[in-house]
Structure formats: structure tokens, C-alpha cells
Amino acid sequence: MQPVAIALDKLQGEKAAYFGHILPTLHMLQTKLKAMRHKILTHCEPLVVALLEGMDRRFEKELKLSGASSDKSPNIVLIHMLGTFPLVQ
Numbered sequence: 001m002q003p004v005a006i007a008l009d010k011l012q013g014e015k016a017a018y019f020g021h022i023l024p025t026l027h028m029l030q031t032k033l034k035a036m037r038h039k040i041l042t043h044c045e046p047l048v049v050a051l052l053e054g055m056d057r058r059f060e061k062e063l064k065l066s067g068a069s070s071d072k073s074p075n076i077v078l079i080h081m082l083g084t085f086p087l088v089q
Contacts, residue, residue: 001044001047003028003029003032003033003036004029004033004051007025007026007028007029010025011025022062023062023063026055026059026062026063027063029055030052030055030063033048033051033052033055034052036048037049037052
């Protein structure tokens with residue numbers, strides 16, 4: 001469950017937590033959890049499934065924007081590099 005711990009540390013940081021880190025961190029956590037789901041897990045499989053379902057339910061709109069097939073993927077990378085969200089109209 002190291003990816004979850006790392007994501008929580010990044011998002012709960014007091015000195016280096018910016019809005020620009022939220023979507024990339026959530027996207028990377030979702031990607032790593034999906035990769036873990038395909039491995040043989042003895043005890044953590046229900047936890048991984050529950051985390052993915054919860055993320056899908058809570059962040060459905062946001063995570064669809066950061067998907068690889070989206071036109072907005074380059075913007076997500078740029079947002080992560082800048083550490084701020086652009087103004088969306």
C-alpha cells in the first residue's frame with residue numbers, strides 16, 4: 001500500500017502542497033492501484049478494489065480529464081510542472 005501512503009503524504013504536505021499536485025497525484029495513484037489489482041494479492045485485494053471504486057465515485061469527472069485519451073492530458077502535465085491550475089472558461 002506504498003502508493004497510497006506516498007499520495008497521502010504529497011496531498012497532506014504543509015509546505016509543498018499545491019492545487020497543481022492534486023490531479024497528477026490522484027491519476028498516478030489510480031494507475032498504480034490498477035496495476036496492483038492485476039497482480040496476485042492475498043490480503044489486500046478487497047482494499048485495492050474499494051479504493052479504486054471510491055476514487056471512481058468521488059473523482060469521476062476530474063480523473064476523466066486527466067486520462068491518457070483526453071485532449072487535456074498535456075495540460076495536466078503542464079499544471080503539474082507549474083504547480084497551479086490555469087483559469088478555465
